[in-house]
Amino acid sequence: MNRREFLLYTASTLAIPNSHAKARELECEIAVIGGGVGGYAAALAALRNGRRVILTEETRWIGGQLTAQAVPPDEHPWIEQFGCTRSYRAYRESVREYYRRNYSLTAQARARTDLNPGNSSVSRLTHEFRVSVAVLEAALAPYVSSGQLLVLLEHFPQSAETDRDRVRSVAVRDARSGLIRAISAKYFLDATELGDLVELTKTECVTGAESQADTGELHAPAKSQPANSQSFTYCFAMDYLEGEDHIIERPRDYDFWRGFVPNLAPAWPGPLLSWTYCEPTGLRPIKADFIPNPQPDADGDHNLWIYRRIADRSNFTPGAYLSDITLVNWPQNDYWGGDLVTASADRRIELLGRAKQLSLSLLYWMQTESPLPHGGNGWKGLRLRNDVVGTEEGLAAAPYIRESRRIRAEFTVLEQHVGTEMRMKLTGKSLGQVTPEKFPDSVGVGAYRIDLHPSAGGTNYIDISSLPYQIPLGALLPQRTENLLAAAKNIGTTHITNGCYRLHPTEWNIGEAAGALAAHALKLGEAPRAIRNSRKPLQDFQNSLVSQGFELDWPRVHPL
Numbered sequence: 001m002n003r004r005e006f007l008l009y010t011a012s013t014l015a016i017p018n019s020h021a022k023a024r025e026l027e028c029e030i031a032v033i034g035g036g037v038g039g040y041a042a043a044l045a046a047l048r049n050g051r052r053v054i055l056t057e058e059t060r061w062i063g064g065q066l067t068a069q070a071v072p073p074d075e076h077p078w079i080e081q082f083g084c085t086r087s088y089r090a091y092r093e094s095v096r097e098y099y100r101r102n103y104s105l106t107a108q109a110r111a112r113t114d115l116n117p118g119n120s121s122v123s124r125l126t127h128e129f130r131v132s133v134a135v136l137e138a139a140l141a142p143y144v145s146s147g148q149l150l151v152l153l154e155h156f157p158q159s160a161e162t163d164r165d166r167v168r169s170v171a172v173r174d175a176r177s178g179l180i181r182a183i184s185a186k187y188f189l190d191a192t193e194l195g196d197l198v199e200l201t202k203t204e205c206v207t208g209a210e211s212q213a214d215t216g217e218l219h220a221p222a223k224s225q226p227a228n229s230q231s232f233t234y235c236f237a238m239d240y241l242e243g244e245d246h247i248i249e250r251p252r253d254y255d256f257w258r259g260f261v262p263n264l265a266p267a268w269p270g271p272l273l274s275w276t277y278c279e280p281t282g283l284r285p286i287k288a289d290f291i292p293n294p295q296p297d298a299d300g301d302h303n304l305w306i307y308r309r310i311a312d313r314s315n316f317t318p319g320a321y322l323s324d325i326t327l328v329n330w331p332q333n334d335y336w337g338g339d340l341v342t343a344s345a346d347r348r349i350e351l352l353g354r355a356k357q358l359s360l361s362l363l364y365w366m367q368t369e370s371p372l373p374h375g376g377n378g379w380k381g382l383r384l385r386n387d388v389v390g391t392e393e394g395l396a397a398a399p400y401i402r403e404s405r406r407i408r409a410e411f412t413v414l415e416q417h418v419g420t421e422m423r424m425k426l427t428g429k430s431l432g433q434v435t436p437e438k439f440p441d442s443v444g445v446g447a448y449r450i451d452l453h454p455s456a457g458g459t460n461y462i463d464i465s466s467l468p469y470q471i472p473l474g475a476l477l478p479q480r481t482e483n484l485l486a487a488a489k490n491i492g493t494t495h496i497t498n499g500c501y502r503l504h505p506t507e508w509n510i511g512e513a514a515g516a517l518a519a520h521a522l523k524l525g526e527a528p529r530a531i532r533n534s535r536k537p538l539q540d541f542q543n544s545l546v547s548q549g550f551e552l553d554w555p556r557v558h559p560l
Helices: 003-009 037-048 086-102 107-111 129-146 196-200 254-258 345-368 420-427 504-524 528-532 535-547
Strands: 024-027 030-033 053-057 149-153 155-163 166-174 180-184 187-190 236-240 276-278 285-287 309-311 325-328 382-384 442-446 450-452 462-464 469-472 484-486
Touching: 030 037, 030 166, 030 504, 037 053, 037 086, 037 129, 037 504, 053 155, 086 129, 086 504, 129 149, 155 180, 155 196, 187 196, 187 504, 196 484, 236 345, 254 345, 325 345, 345 382, 442 504, 442 535, 469 504, 484 504, 504 528, 504 535, 528 535
Parallel strands: 024 180, 030 053, 030 187, 053 149, 187 484
Antiparallel strands: 155 166, 166 180, 236 325, 236 382, 276 285, 309 325, 442 469, 450 462
């Protein structure tokens, strides 16, 4: 791992004495630390409401899961009709319009209102990540030009100054120059991928899995496991050129991964580098197909090539693409060999390096040893597309992190509130009648199964049904710290409910609500906690959200 990666992913454990005294001072009204999905949406909401904002991001691209982490949108089945904010829907439509303006689409693809550039089986909008970068940056450009927004790319949080229950400033370090900048603000929003600002400000938080005694959740472990967070993944993009040889250099750790059999409970069915893996919902062995560049009418249910494909050449005029492009974020390259959230600086470097070796080993195995459908081994023509992910090595610029520190919040969402099975037990209602808990302080909605990938403590998938849910304002508010808001996956959920609150449209809604709340609190001169706990101010804030395109409740929809 190089020096820049060390700086980007060990921010919370690096200590530089008197960093604030040496730092260049910057001031704003709202500082958003972390430019991923939640951070971007938070900044957009604060700007829309007239506030001066500084947005920091550890990588070269804003957008997090959508860009630097190379994760095509995971969304619920109603996303085209409802179940997200107006701004998220505008982002999705801007992606489609970008393709119509700039790409050589076929007439049929161009005419589709629901254009899906990758025609994947997992998402209705799989696309190339640079398109999202362009769309997201375009929406911020007017604010940058006017001076209302300052974006600091390749900056990570270094330290924080606090005064009792308030954050006074946060120092961020430039990974390129080493320059430290101290940001002073009225409100600080933690939208980092691991909840780094929560730790730097000593805001009370939870990591890993809570126990059943802690939460009463049906699927929680008997004992708490603070270092048992979900696996993380270094994604990569590849295409396939028949008859060519694009085999990469044999990865350093290939011999280890080639023979690796996961030790999980319940058991994994065999070697990790195999087309047979553990089916998440039933935990039974399932054998996937892998056929590069299939015919347009091919079945995509089991072909991993189609699963997260981001460019389907049939959408483009002949010759525009030599091959489809697919994104590899599969069970075979999830890394759960250690807990990234609680790791020390040295341990974090080690874990990130091993996760990269796993992803490269998976590619090398596919290129050299993977069994072919009609005999033989190895798809030599698989080509790593470093240009698509924007890095020299060909892996995403940042790991896809599914779980972070979680604040001890004013309100914590439990499995009892959103889990289908638990709701049925608690309410006595049938599958067709059961509904989620209603949150009177709702600031948005989301929907996804409770989907926990194998975790650092050796737990296999926990993938269970959930009910389309609301996002409670209390989950964004720390119990103690007054001017810090959670704006990403670090809200008041549990290890279990993080499994359904962690995906793209929900994280966007969380961040956008946090940005709008900070702006609203400044406008009123009231603390966020006071707004939530008073009926009229809460109602006024919710009305403001609705006017900005938030949906605060679901129509009647089925469990997922």
